[in-house]
Amino acid sequence: MSATRIGRRRLLAGLAGGSLLLASPALLAELLATPAQTLGPFYPDRLPLDRDNDLLIVGDQPGAASGSVVQLHGQILDSRGQPLRGALVEIWQVDAHGIYLHSRGGDRARRDANFQGYGRFETASDGRYRFRTIRPVPYPGRTPHIHFAVTLPGQPRFATQCYIRGEPLNQRDGVLNAIRDPRARERLIVSFVPLAGSAVDEQVARFDIVLGLTPAS
Ligand SMILES: [Fe+2]
Secondary structure, eight states: OOOHHHHHHHHHHHTTOOOOGGGHHHHHHSOOOOOOOOOOSSOOOOOOSSSSTTTEEETTOOOOOSOOOOEEEEEEEOTTBOOOOOOOEEEEEETTTTTOSSSSOGGGOOOOTTTTEEEEEETTTTTEEEEEEEOOOOOOTOEEEEEEEEOOSOOOEEEEEEEEEEOOGGGGOOHHHHHHHHHHHHHHOEEEEEOOTTTTTEEEOOOEEESSOOOOO
């Protein structure tokens, strides 16, 4: 059993014992649901043939996407912090030129044909997902972000967006700041940090998503 799981068990035991007030703010924050955000107008209007979790390589094409490589990963959790299995995680974002995989998503002629623009991953029992993608760039009117949708069987699609800690444009992004509660807003902002030992300046970002679901069991 991992340290994380042991930690969660202790947390749950603490809550069951009525010691909610003694739990630290950090532990309580783990149980707050990730805020939902608009799906936006640029969910691909035609999904690519290659829909895997490596957005840097498209099909058999020899080229690789332009941009800074990011290993994006995280866990899909329920409101008790338990991993959710069978969650379909979808991401989509602009390419290095700020153009979406969408017929109205920017100048088609400038689109990076080597960037998949969209990917999906289905979680196993550990609730984990991972993608290889690029660090998102700004486009007119928006700070850099990655769109996410998470769908559990029989549930409506949950949509949100992930932002980069320290991006100056975060301060005046209308979609991000539509979340008025700063603590809720913080849950969508994650650190993109250099991957130790990477020869090509890769970065790592972890974005966990807590769905506001209470499991039946
Ligand atoms: Fe967007």
